[in-house]
Amino acid sequence: xxxxxxxxxxxxxxxxxxxxxxxxxxxxxxxxxxxxxxxxxxxxxxxxxxxxxxxxxxxxxxxxxxxxxxxxxxxxxxxxxxxxxxxxxxxxxxxxxxxxxxxxxxxxxxxxxxxxxxxxxxxxxxxxxxxxxxxxxxxxxxxxxxxxxxxxxxxxxxxxxxxxxxxxxxxxxxxxxxxxxxxxxxxxxxxxxxxxxxxxxxxxxxxxxxxxxxxxxxxxxxxxxxxxxxxxxxxxxxxxxxxxxxxxxxxxxxxxxxxxxxxxxxxxxxxxxxxxxxxxxxxxxxxxxxxxxxxxxxxxxxxxxxxxxxxxxxxxxxxxxxxxxxxxxxxxxxxxxxxxxxxxxxxxxxxxxxxxxxxxxxxxxxxxxxxxxxxxxxxxxxxxxxxxxxxxxxxxxxxxx
Amino acid sequence: xxxxxxxxxxxxxxxxxxxxxxxxxxxxxxxxxxxxxxxxxxxxxxxxxxxxxxxxxxxxxxxxxxxxxxxxxxxxxxxxxxxxxxxxxxxxxxxxxxxxxxxxxxxxxxxxxxxxxxxxxxxxxxxxxxxxxxxxxxxxxxxxxxxxxxxxxxxxxxxxxxxxxxxxxxxxxxxxxxxxxxxxxxxxxxxxxxxxxxxxxxxxxxxxxxxxxxxxxxxxxxxxxxxxxxxxxxxxxxxxxxxxxxxxxxxxxxxxxxxxxxxxxxxxxxxxxxxxxxxxxxxxxxxxxxxxxxxxxxxxxxxxxxxxxxxxxxxxxxxxxxxxxxxxxxxxxxxxxxxxxxxxxxxxxxxxxxxxxxxxxxxxxxxxxxxxxxxxxxxxxxxxxxxxxxxxxxxxxxxxx
Numbered sequence: 001x002x003x004x005x006x007x008x009x010x011x012x013x014x015x016x017x018x019x020x021x022x023x024x025x026x027x028x029x030x031x032x033x034x035x036x037x038x039x040x041x042x043x044x045x046x047x048x049x050x051x052x053x054x055x056x057x058x059x060x061x062x063x064x065x066x067x068x069x070x071x072x073x074x075x076x077x078x079x080x081x082x083x084x085x086x087x088x089x090x091x092x093x094x095x096x097x098x099x100x101x102x103x104x105x106x107x108x109x110x111x112x113x114x115x116x117x118x119x120x121x122x123x124x125x126x127x128x129x130x131x132x133x134x135x136x137x138x139x140x141x142x143x144x145x146x147x148x149x150x151x152x153x154x155x156x157x158x159x160x161x162x163x164x165x166x167x168x169x170x171x172x173x174x175x176x177x178x179x180x181x182x183x184x185x186x187x188x189x190x191x192x193x194x195x196x197x198x199x200x201x202x203x204x205x206x207x208x209x210x211x212x213x214x215x216x217x218x219x220x221x222x223x224x225x226x227x228x229x230x231x232x233x234x235x236x237x238x239x240x241x242x243x244x245x246x247x248x249x250x251x252x253x254x255x256x257x258x259x260x261x262x263x264x265x266x267x268x269x270x271x272x273x274x275x276x277x278x279x280x281x282x283x284x285x286x287x288x289x290x291x292x293x294x295x296x297x298x299x300x301x302x303x304x305x306x307x308x309x310x311x312x313x314x315x316x317x318x319x320x321x322x323x324x325x326x327x328x329x330x331x332x333x334x335x336x337x338x339x340x341x342x343x344x345x346x347x348x349x350x351x352x353x354x355x356x357x358x359x360x361x362x363x364x365x366x367x368x369x370x371x372x373x374x375x376x377x378x379x380x381x382x383x384x385x386x387x388x389x390x391x392x393x394x395x396x397x398x399x400x401x
Numbered sequence: 402x403x404x405x406x407x408x409x410x411x412x413x414x415x416x417x418x419x420x421x422x423x424x425x426x427x428x429x430x431x432x433x434x435x436x437x438x439x440x441x442x443x444x445x446x447x448x449x450x451x452x453x454x455x456x457x458x459x460x461x462x463x464x465x466x467x468x469x470x471x472x473x474x475x476x477x478x479x480x481x482x483x484x485x486x487x488x489x490x491x492x493x494x495x496x497x498x499x500x501x502x503x504x505x506x507x508x509x510x511x512x513x514x515x516x517x518x519x520x521x522x523x524x525x526x527x528x529x530x531x532x533x534x535x536x537x538x539x540x541x542x543x544x545x546x547x548x549x550x551x552x553x554x555x556x557x558x559x560x561x562x563x564x565x566x567x568x569x570x571x572x573x574x575x576x577x578x579x580x581x582x583x584x585x586x587x588x589x590x591x592x593x594x595x596x597x598x599x600x601x602x603x604x605x606x607x608x609x610x611x612x613x614x615x616x617x618x619x620x621x622x623x624x625x626x627x628x629x630x631x632x633x634x635x636x637x638x639x640x641x642x643x644x645x646x647x648x649x650x651x652x653x654x655x656x657x658x659x660x661x662x663x664x665x666x667x668x669x670x671x672x673x674x675x676x677x678x679x680x681x682x683x684x685x686x687x688x689x690x691x692x693x694x695x696x697x698x699x700x701x702x703x704x705x706x707x708x709x710x711x712x713x714x715x716x717x718x719x720x721x722x723x724x725x726x727x728x729x730x731x732x733x734x735x736x737x738x739x740x741x742x743x744x745x746x747x748x749x750x751x752x753x754x755x756x757x758x759x760x761x762x763x764x765x766x767x768x769x770x771x772x773x774x775x776x777x778x779x780x781x782x783x784x785x786x787x788x789x790x791x792x793x794x795x796x797x798x799x800x801x802x
Binding site for chain 1: 429430432433434445447448449450456480482483484485486499500501502503538542543544548550551557558559560561562563564565566567568569587588589590591594595596597598599600601604605606607608609611612625651652653654655656697699703731754757758767770771772773775776795801802
């Protein structure tokens with residue numbers, strides 16, 4: 001039996017010993033939610049060329065004679081739209097130019113459409129409006145060629161997809177999705193059990209893990225036959241990077257997870273953790289493959305996954321997505337709670353804004369089996385072993401959605 | 402031209418006039434991320450029966466003779482595992498019972514395994530450990546039959562999937578995903594354009610909208626031919642609930658969006674909004690179908706979508722997902738910013754925790770076209786028209802991921 005910190009330290013070590021994540025190439029349309037496995041430097045600047053920021057008229061400032069008058073007239077020549085390469089600027093003329101269109105070579109100023117008057121195809125504009133560079137977006141002013149746009153480990157959302165699109169990336173390297181093999185076991189889950197129960201852990205964990213972009217395969221072993229479980233473990237092990245079992249880790253005659261793991265030659269990283277709920281949590285390795293043996297109670301299983309499995313999976317690929325947002329929410333406690341001397345406790349809470357501070361309120365829970373408490377809660381507080389949370393104390397919760 | 406509040410009010414009205422969302426039935430395995438379209442009351446209580454909370458021994462308190470001694474011995478009979486319906490309790494005996502197994506009729510106490518001694522098949526336990534109800538989880542103590550578990554409008558994550566699984570829901574009613582038809586247009590996006598540009602808006606908006614569980618179909622019209630755009634609008638309109646166009650809403654000869662909409666008989670809800678960036682934002686209705694005409698600059702398009710399109714889409718189905726978490730993050734500004742008298746401005750910011758308060762720092766932006774600024778930012782601040790944000794002011798940002 002280890003304590004919370006020891007368990008986390010052992011898992012951090014285990015993560016380091018895992019093989020480097022594999023990469024694969026995917027099309028841009030599938031990039032959202034994946035983890036970038038390459039650095040991205042700009043090969044295309046943005047803007048890609050000097051372009052007009054307005055619908056207006058392109059001219060060259062040096063062409064404009066200093067007549068001492070307030071206004072000047074210029075003959076209009078070309079009509080330049082986005083997508084075409086305009087002919088070079090002709091001295092002493094202006095060209096109609098649309099937003100985003102390329103500035104003709106030799107032009108250096110765009111006067112907005114609404115600032116001029118048109119008269120018989122001739123442009124009349126105020127001298128005071130003319131200034132070099134006006135309304136021109138310069139090639140590379142957002143980012144020049146060679147800029148670092150993204151680095152490996154970035155979890156990709158629309159912001160990053162936009163940058164990838166700006167580089168005309170049709171394919172990109174991402175880390176392969178970690179494949180989770182998830183096995184629930186218990187004779188009570190057989191359709192023909194005398195006292196049949198709803199099997200909650202596989203849909204619960206699948207939803208939780210898939211929302212993180214993991215690939216989950218599940219198997220429910222609805223029997224108390226040890227060989228059935230062993231067959232399932234071997235089959236799931238062959239198609240996954242990390243195994244998770246739920247239930248069957250006590251020492252009753254129907255608790256087959258640990259005997260099966262032993263028979264398959266698994267090594268124990270730790271057996272039970274001083275936490276509540278979730279104490280039965282056991283982690284083994286089967287060859288190099290991590291095996292999380294979770295309790296059967298779905299409340300405990302959810303908490304073990306949130307606090308142990310998911311941080312472990314994140315550390316496998318060193319995801320950058322969460323570094324830039326507060327993963328926890330902070331506020332004051334409106335209740336007091338004391339963890340026993342040796343047991344780290346998890347308390348479901350709601351969060352509400354009160355003036356400029358957040359306030360956490362405890363959600364009643366029936367403990368390890370309770371699942372309803374989570375849908376009433378917005379986060380979980382971790383109260384370390386032997387510590388007391390008092391009313392008004394500042395604390396951090398991890399969010400539940 | 403309308404101001405920010407007028408535009409939002411018009412959109413709220415438009416949302417109310419939309420037909421009620423349609424529902425469909427999906428299997429539980431596809432529930433994550435969808436919006437529940439039914440209320441869910443418990444037809445199965447949890448626990449489903451009186452069950453043991455421990456591995457231990459089930460007995461009946463009334464059986465225990467008051468011998469005046471500190472310990473008592475009981476013969477052991479049955480071995481009860483989860484999934485079976487045990488025979489009734491036999492007076493004066495105990496039964497081995499595993500965690501989660503059903504309590505035999507007539508037993509009313511479970512003594513934990515580690516609290517007893519076994520001697521030749523006979524159980525020896527302390528009288529002081531015996532108490533009615535001990536280590537028994539009562540049928541319905543988490544929730545009884547008839548409890549309200551979920552209500553329509555709930556966005557489903559693992560917490561709700563667990564509750565649905567507890568009710569053995571194989572199928573559930575959800576709102577059909579809103580179908581978005583997304584059309585980018587501009588000759589500069591044709592592969593064979595002289596001055597070809599990367600088309601960013603469709604991948605950007607697709608990633609943004611798909612992450613909200615919307616169904617997105619895209620079309621890039623890489624020509625300046627009005628008929629091409631009109632054909633695309635008709636085709637996309639037929640397969641979507643909401644249309645979005647990007648680009649082509651100015652009044653140049655290649656700006657065909659408004660003429661096409663007019664020709665198709667669309668009505669204008671508003672034309673341009675006093676915001677920066679995003680001023681060209683125009684909303685029409687084609688029949689009853691909302692059409693968001695967004696600017697071509699991807700930075701402006703992203704902001705229009707975050708502040709106008711997405712709130713509108715949410716209000717169509719009155720989603721409950723966000724009601725329980727703070728959708729904004731709050732903190733103090735580390736910079737000052739003044740919006741012009743008539744223009745609501747959006748400023749990309751980073752958020753950092755400083756002691757117990759969050760601090761926002763402005764991220765430099767090149768304006769309407771800038772996409773790099775978003776990947777450096779964590780949120781967007783809205784500064785209302787005519788207002789000044791001062792250093793130290795308390796403010797709220799909407800998060801970017």
